Amino acid sequence: MLPRVLSLGVRRGRFTRRPGRGGFSLDWEEKLSEIKKKIQSALPGTSLLPLYDSSHLPPDHADVVIIGGGVLGLSAAYWLKKLEKQRGALRVLVVERDLTYSQASSALSLGGIHQQFSLPENIQLSLFSASFLRNINEHLAVVDAPPLDLQFNPLGYLWLASEKDAAAMENNVKMQRQEGAKVCLMSPDQLRNKFPWINTEGVALASYGMEDEGWFDPWCLLQGLRRKVQSMGVVFCQGEVTRFVSSSSRMMTQNKKEVKLKRIYEVHVKMDNSLEYQPVECSIVINAAGAWSAQVAALAGIGKGPPDTLQGTKLPVEPRKRYVYVWHCPQGPGLESPLVADTSGTYFRREGLGSNYLGGRSPTEEEEPDPGNLEVDHDFFQDKVWPHLAQRVPAFETLKVQNAWAGYYDYNTFDQNGVVGPHPLVVNMFFATGFSGHGLQQAPGVGRAVAEMIVEGRFQTINLDSFLFSRFYLGEKIQEDIII
Amino acid sequence: MAAPWRSLRLVAPIWNRSTRGIHHLGGAVDPESNQKKRRTMLQYLSDYFYDVESLRGYFLQNEMVKVHQKNRSFAYLGETYGPNNAGAFFILKQGGAVKFRDKEWIRPDKYGHFPQEFWNFSEVPVEAVDASDCAINYEGLENLYLLKELQSLSLQRCPHVDDWCLSRLYPLADSLQELSLAGCPRISERGLGCLYHLQNLRWLDISDLPSVSNPGLTQILVEEMLPNCNVVGLNLAEGLKLGPEEQPRDTDRPVPA
Numbered sequence: 001m002l003p004r005v006l007s008l009g010v011r012r013g014r015f016t017r018r019p020g021r022g023g024f025s026l027d028w029e030e031k032l033s034e035i036k037k038k039i040q041s042a043l044p045g046t047s048l049l050p051l052y053d054s055s056h057l058p059p060d061h062a063d064v065v066i067i068g069g070g071v072l073g074l075s076a077a078y079w080l081k082k083l084e085k086q087r088g089a090l091r092v093l094v095v096e097r098d099l100t101y102s103q104a105s106s107a108l109s110l111g112g113i114h115q116q117f118s119l120p121e122n123i124q125l126s127l128f129s130a131s132f133l134r135n136i137n138e139h140l141a142v143v144d145a146p147p148l149d150l151q152f153n154p155l156g157y158l159w160l161a162s163e164k165d166a167a168a169m170e171n172n173v174k175m176q177r178q179e180g181a182k183v184c185l186m187s188p189d190q191l192r193n194k195f196p197w198i199n200t201e202g203v204a205l206a207s208y209g210m211e212d213e214g215w216f217d218p219w220c221l222l223q224g225l226r227r228k229v230q231s232m233g234v235v236f237c238q239g240e241v242t243r244f245v246s247s248s249s250r251m252m253t254q255n256k257k258e259v260k261l262k263r264i265y266e267v268h269v270k271m272d273n274s275l276e277y278q279p280v281e282c283s284i285v286i287n288a289a290g291a292w293s294a295q296v297a298a299l300a301g302i303g304k305g306p307p308d309t310l311q312g313t314k315l316p317v318e319p320r321k322r323y324v325y326v327w328h329c330p331q332g333p334g335l336e337s338p339l340v341a342d343t344s345g346t347y348f349r350r351e352g353l354g355s356n357y358l359g360g361r362s363p364t365e366e367e368e369p370d371p372g373n374l375e376v377d378h379d380f381f382q383d384k385v386w387p388h389l390a391q392r393v394p395a396f397e398t399l400k401v402q403n404a405w406a407g408y409y410d411y412n413t414f415d416q417n418g419v420v421g422p423h424p425l426v427v428n429m430f431f432a433t434g435f436s437g438h439g440l441q442q443a444p445g446v447g448r449a450v451a452e453m454i455v456e457g458r459f460q461t462i463n464l465d466s467f468l469f470s471r472f473y474l475g476e477k478i479q480e481d482i483i484i
Numbered sequence: 485m486a487a488p489w490r491s492l493r494l495v496a497p498i499w500n501r502s503t504r505g506i507h508h509l510g511g512a513v514d515p516e517s518n519q520k521k522r523r524t525m526l527q528y529l530s531d532y533f534y535d536v537e538s539l540r541g542y543f544l545q546n547e548m549v550k551v552h553q554k555n556r557s558f559a560y561l562g563e564t565y566g567p568n569n570a571g572a573f574f575i576l577k578q579g580g581a582v583k584f585r586d587k588e589w590i591r592p593d594k595y596g597h598f599p600q601e602f603w604n605f606s607e608v609p610v611e612a613v614d615a616s617d618c619a620i621n622y623e624g625l626e627n628l629y630l631l632k633e634l635q636s637l638s639l640q641r642c643p644h645v646d647d648w649c650l651s652r653l654y655p656l657a658d659s660l661q662e663l664s665l666a667g668c669p670r671i672s673e674r675g676l677g678c679l680y681h682l683q684n685l686r687w688l689d690i691s692d693l694p695s696v697s698n699p700g701l702t703q704i705l706v707e708e709m710l711p712n713c714n715v716v717g718l719n720l721a722e723g724l725k726l727g728p729e730e731q732p733r734d735t736d737r738p739v740p741a
Contacts, residue, residue, distance in 0.1 A: 134622060134648050138548045143530060143540045149695075153674035154651035210681075211651050214674075335673070335705040336680030353673060353701045 057278040058237035058269050062093035064454065065267050065282040067241050067296055069096025071106040071218065071440055072432045073288035074225040075447025078140075081232040083448075083455045090455075092234045093280060095269050099238045103374060105290050106222055106440055108407030110324060110358060112215040112339055112349070113441035114157040115181035116207055118172045118481045119417065122438070123179040124462045125445035130212035132444035133221070140228040148224040152216040155349075156209040156338040158195075159482065160392075165343070166204040168481065173207050182211040197333045199394055202343060215339060215349060218440050242277060243268035244285070244300045246426070260311075262426045264300060284454055286430045291319030291371075291408035293433040300426050310425060313473045317419070317434040319371040320411040324360045325381050329399040332357060346388040347484050348396075356402065361385045362437075362484055369406075376404040409437045415477040418442070420449055420467040421459075430454065431469060437483055551644060554578060555624030562630055565603060568610050571630035572602055578624070580615035584608045585633075612636035612662075619644055625652045636662035640689075643668075647675030654681035664689035671695060673702040680709050689716045 064080060066073045077092050084090045101107040113133070115126040132139060137147045161169040169185075176183050185207055188200040194208075230236065245266035250258055264285050270277040289296045297303065297315040305311025332355055339349040348359030361384060363369065369377060381401060389396045412419065412434035419431040432450045435442060445462055452460045459465065466478050530536040554577075561570035572582040572590070576598045581591040585608055592598040610631045621644035628634065634656055639645050645668045653660070660682055665671055672695040679688065688710065696702050703717040 138545075141541070141544055141548075143537055143544065144527065151672075151674065152647055153677070154647050155674075155677050156651075210654055214651070335677045335709050337677075353698055353705060 056238075056271065057276070058093055058095065058239065058280050059091075059235060060278075061091070061281045062235070063091045063282065064093070064284045064286060065280055066092065066094045066286045066288055067267075068288035068290055068293075068433075069094045069099070069226075069236065070101070070104045070288065070290050071222055071225065071443040072290070072435075072446060073286065074222065074229055075443040076286050076288060076432055076450045077229045077234045077447075078225055078232070079444075079448045079451035080454065081229065081234060083451050085455070088233065093237060093282075094229070094234055095237050095239055095241055095267075097238070097240045097272075099236075101222070103408065105408050105410060106218050106443075108324075108405060109218045109440045110215065110349075111218045111440065112157065114209055114213040114339075115179075116157060116159055116172070116176055116183060116209055116213075116482055117438075118168075118175075119478060120175060120179055121462060121464055121466065122417070122442065122480060123176055123181055125442040125464075126438075127180055127212065128445040128448070128462060129441055129443065133216065134212075136221075136224065140224045142228055142231045145227060148220055150216040150220050150224075152214055154211075154214040155336065156211075156213040158209075158338040158340045159207045160203045160341065160343050161205045161207070162202055162343040163204045169205050169207055172482065181209065183207050183209050195333070195337065197337075197393055197395055198340070199392055201391075208338065213338075221440075221443075237269060239269040239271050239278075241267055241296060241299065242270045245279070246300065260425070262301060263428055264426065284428050284430065286432060286450060286454075288432045290410045290433060290439070291317075293317045293410060293431070297423075297429075297431075300423075300429055302423060302426060302429075310470075310473045313469075315419065315431070315434070315469070316414040316472060317410050317412050319408040320436075321369045321371045321374065321406050322360065322362065322409055322437070323369075323376055323380060323404060323406050324358055325385065325401055326351065326356060326358050326403040327399045327401045328354070328356050329396055330355050331395045331398070333393065333395070340392070341484055342388055342392050344388045345484065346385055346392070348389060348393075357396075357399075359385070359389065361388065371408060374406045374408075376406050378404065410434055410439065411436045414472055415479045416483055417478050417480045418446060418467055419469055420446055420464045421453055421469065423469050424473075436480075551619050551621060552623070554619050555621050555627075557623075558627050559630065566606060567630035567632065568608065569603055569605065571627055572610050574624070574627040574630075575613050575615055575618075578615065578618040578620055580613060580618045580620075582610055582614075583612040585611045589614075609633035612638075614638045615642060616640040618642055621645065622649050622652060625649055629655050631656075633659050635659055638662075638664040639668060640664050641667040641669075644670070646670035647672060647678075650675035650678040653678065657682045657684060660685060662687040665693065666690070667692045669694050673697065673705075676702065676706055677709070679706070682710075683712070685710060685713045687714050687716065691717055 066077055073094055077094055080090055080092055098104070113126060113130060115123050115130070117123050117126065133150060133152065136150060140148060159169070173183050173185055185205060186194065187205065188203050191198060191200050191203065191206050244264045245268070246262045246264040248260050248262045250260055253259055265281060267280045267282050267285060268277045269280055287293050287296050294315045294317050303312060303314030333350060335350070337350050339347060341347040344361070346359065346361040348357050350356070351358050363380070363384070367384070378401070381404070410433055416436040418435040418439065419433055421430060423429045423431065430450055430453065432446050448461055449459050449464050452458070471478065526536065526540065530540055558570045558574040561573060572584070575582050576590065576592055579592060579596065581589050583589045584602065584605055587608070590598055590602060611634070613628070613631070613634060613636070616638055617640070620639070620642055637656070637660060645665070647670070650671065661684055663679070663682065663685055666689045671693050676690065679685065688706070690703070690706065693699070699717065703715060707715045
C-alpha cells in the first residue's frame, strides 16, 4: 500500500513546482525520492542492508563447497542433493571463476562417450554415465522446463590397432565384454566390407562399439545440470578461491611416527576485478577445478613438504592444450561413420548433415604445446594430423579446414586416470579431477562416487578405491592405455 | 495412447506435437476450455507453493515409473512358453499388434483384451510387429530380441523411441526387411545412421519426423547409406506444405540415377 501511495503522489505532480524560491522545490523532490528508496528497501522482500548490497557474495556458511562449476563439479552437486539423507540437509555452494565457461574443458570438449577402456572401473563409469545420459530427462527433470535434447549421436567408436597392439586390444575387448559393454572385433577384411572408405593398410584389428557409444552436446549437459541443481537449492557464486584456512591436529601412527592432519574450516572466495572476498565457513571442500586443480590443491598445502613423503606429494594434474579442427570434405565418409581413432592417435568424426568433420590428434610429449593460452596452431594440422588422416581415409586428401579451437585437458601426468576421493592428510578435501580427456564421459559416475563417499563414507555403486590420492605416494600406477 | 498426465502440463509439450492425447474429462462439457483452466490453475499454484510444485514433480516421476513398468523384461516367459510367444505377449500388452507366420494379425481391442490362443502356437515365429503408438522404449526393445525371425517392424508415432533406441536395432539385422519410423517425435538424423547395420532392409519409412532438421538432405544421405533399400520419405508431403505458388525444392526429390 505504501509504495502505491508514494508512486501516486509523484504522478500527481504536486511537487514538481518550477524552481523559484531559492531552489527550495528542487531539494524537496530529491529528498522525496531518497526517502522513497529508503522505505522501499526496508519493505519485506528486499535486502535489509542499507549499507551495501552483498547479493553477489557467497553465503557465510555452507556445508559443502565445490570449487569448479564444470561438469564434474555440477554432477557432484547434483548427486549430493540427490543422496542427502533429509531434504535440505546439505547446503552446497558451487564456486566458479568464469560463469561464461570460456576456458572450461567441459564446454570445449568433443563430447564423446565410449566404453572401450583398459580399466574395469573406467568401463563401469562410462556405462553408468551412458545410462544416466539416456534417461537424462528423468534425472534432470524440472517441472515446467522444456526437456533436454542432448543431440546424442549413437554411432559408436571404432578403434584401429596395428600388429603390435592387436593382442592388447583383444584382451581389453574381452574384459570390456565381461563388464557389459557391447563391443565387436573386426578383422581388416570385415572392416573393408563394412566401411569401404577406410584404407586398412597397417591395421591388424579393429574394435567397434555398437551400443551406448557416440557423442553428444556437452554444453546442453552442463546447462541441464545447472538448471536442475539450481532447482534443488544449490547456491552458485562467481569468484575465485584464494585461501584456505585450516586447523591442524597431530596424531601418532601405529609406528609411533607423528603425522599432522589438517581440516579446512574456511574458504576465502574473492570476487572478480575487486579485492573483496568472502570467508565461507565450510565442512567439506570438493576440488573439481579441472585443469587448475593443482593450484587449488597447493593453496591447501598439498605438496608442501620434503619430496618422497606424503606431505610432499603434489597433485600431478596439469593443463595440457589440445586442438580440435573442423574441416569440410564433400566426398568423405557417409552418415554411418563412427568416431574413428587411428593407430597413430589421430581421430575424426562426422558433424551434422553437411559433410563437415571434426578431429585432431594428441601430440607426443616432445610436441606438447604451451598451455599458457588457447591459441590454435594450424601448422600442427598441416604437419601432424592431415598426413595421417589422408593415409587412413583417402577421401580426406582433399579437404578444407573451416574452423579450429583449443581446449585444456586436466592431464594426470602420473597415470592419465582420474583422482577421486579424500586426501589422506587434508581430511576434508575431496578430489574429482585429473581425468585427462575422458572427464566428461565419466562425470555422472564420478559425481555419484564423490557424493557417496561424502554421504555414506564409502563407494557404493562403483568401487573407485584404486583412484584415491594415496596411489601417487605409494607409486601404484593404474595406467589407462586407451586415451585419445 | 497418451497418458492423462499431459493435461497437467508437467512438461512443456515440445515432443507432443504429433501425439494428441485423449483428455480424460468424462463429461460432455467442451474439453478445451476445461483443459486450459486446469492447466493454468495448477501451473499458477506451483509458482507460489513449493508443495504444489513437488506434487507435480511427484506425478511426473510416477508417469515415468509407469513407462518403465510397461517395458520390463519378459524373458522369463521365454523359458516356459518359447521366445516367440514371450515377445508377442510383450507387444500385445503394450497395445501393439502381432502377426505370426501364416496366421492373421492379433490386435488388442480398445479395452486392451486380446485372444489368448497364441500361447498354444509352438515354434511359430513372429513375422511382423506393429507397435504404433505404444510406449515402447530403450529397455523394452530388448524384449524384441526374443523374436529372432522378425521381418517387419512398425514403430510409428511411438513417443519414447529416440536415437538411443535405434542403436539397439542391430541384432535384428539378419531378418528385418521392413521398418517404419514415421511420426516418431524424438528421432533425429543422428540416430538414422545406426540403420546402416540393417543391411537386409528393403523398405524404410522415415516420413514425418519432426526432429529431423533437414528432411530432404537426410533422405538423400540415408538412401546413399542403404543402397538396396527403398526409402520412403516425405517428398510429396513436403511439396504440398509449401503451397501452390511455391515451387517444390529440388533437394526434396532424390536425383534419379
